[in-house]
Amino acid sequence: MDNSFTCLCDGIMMWSSAISAAASALKFDLDSIFEITLRSPVLVIREQYLIHAIQVDRFHKK
Numbered sequence: 001m002d003n004s005f006t007c008l009c010d011g012i013m014m015w016s017s018a019i020s021a022a023a024s025a026l027k028f029d030l031d032s033i034f035e036i037t038l039r040s041p042v043l044v045i046r047e048q049y050l051i052h053a054i055q056v057d058r059f060h061k062k
Helices: 002-026 030-039 041-061
Strands: none
Touching: 002 041
């Protein structure tokens, strides 16, 4: 039980730092991203991935 909780916390921290890196690379507002991240990490990650995928797609179509 204790070990899986630690893994969960580590996973959340890894996602947070990944979102932070993506946000700074894409010039997003970090505070609002972290506020949303604390509420629902999976939705934020999915949303950021979709935004990135759309940007990459547009870039390659040019």
